[in-house]
Amino acid sequence: MYRLEKLLNADEKVLWSGKPVRKAFILPVLVSIPFGFIFLGFAIFWMGAAASSGAPNEFSLFGLLFVLIGIGIAFGPFLFQLLRYRNTEYMITDKRIVTQTGAIGLDTRFVDFEKVQEVYVQIGVLDRLFGTGSVYAMTAGFSGFAPRGGYGYGGYGGFGFNRPSLAALKEPYEVQKLLQEAIEQSKKTKTEL
Template sequence: MKLNEKFFQAGANEPENVQDVLVENEKIVWNGKPQKKAFVLNNVLKMLPIAIIWIAFDSFFIAMVAMNFSALPPVAIPFLCIFFVAHLTPVWVWIYNCATASKRQKNTEYVFTNQRIIVRKGLIAADFKSIWYKDIAAVNLRYGLVDKLVKVGDIYVTSVGKATVLQDLDNPATVEAILQDLISSQKADVSYTDNAKVTYVKCKYCGTKNIEGKSANCSACGAPLD
């Protein structure tokens, strides 16, 4: 596998697009983004109940402090201000998520290549994450309440002890089917016969499973197993 060497050179620019991080012989099969309406709505509603409870709770105590402000010692005022600013952290997080949702949706991109999944995210600088098909253990499709309302879905990809969520996708069942086909075409099947490990290679032309190393060609159609 040949990497793009220009990004390892001193002074090289950071990659901005998915095309900048592709390796030799890697081709894009599918690419997409979260649906904007669903992404923004999910970010607004995600912590909204917590934010409302926190605001109501802290507003009550701030009002109580204000009513007795004249009785407070001067040294307590800065302490109380710092305390309430820190205590309202869940509200600040919710406001941040709401304010940046549109920008984060714009910068998010999901790409399936013939070798891996590439996830591009970032509010300011682009951040790229790769999930190689050979490392994927499970792919699951899930629908939340908002997802059902706006007709999108989330794909959960589990690999090597961690999970990645492809959020708010249009036509999620179709996208999942494309991903499953790519995983099947790249990932060798493994079974155990008489306590011996047997690895199978799937022919990309006819789909027949062949024992790895037994032959260079498919036993069904004769195509090369590369």
């Protein structure tokens, strides 16, 4: 959390910080492995058939491209998500939500509490297996159509209404409660001024 703390304002106080649960964050993308191996199997079969039929060597070499694509389908998403996990951090301060993620570069988002309209928890099928869940904050002015997982997480696919997301958390209801209380306290403080 050291990277995020360096980005805070001097008057900000960290209320919570954390990372996603590694297994819950990474393992859902393993669903691509069987598809990659199926693609890889067809490519190897095609290369073997081309070689045994007496076709020119270029046909076999052309199949090598599809072997590489199959390897990419099988292992690419896993490696990408592993790199994203390493760079994914979440923080709630007394003023805003801060999320950071990225496989190679970093995407850091700052969402002030006054923009948050709704906070909710989502626990999917895989979350039940891992004992995790995700906390989502809907913001003012958000159109409601974004890749599932929002800022911090690739998710399991599909589309949803989330901005930002604190995904694959061990205690999502505790984090949601803390976030909701921080938002209420922030509103109360602003009305007193």
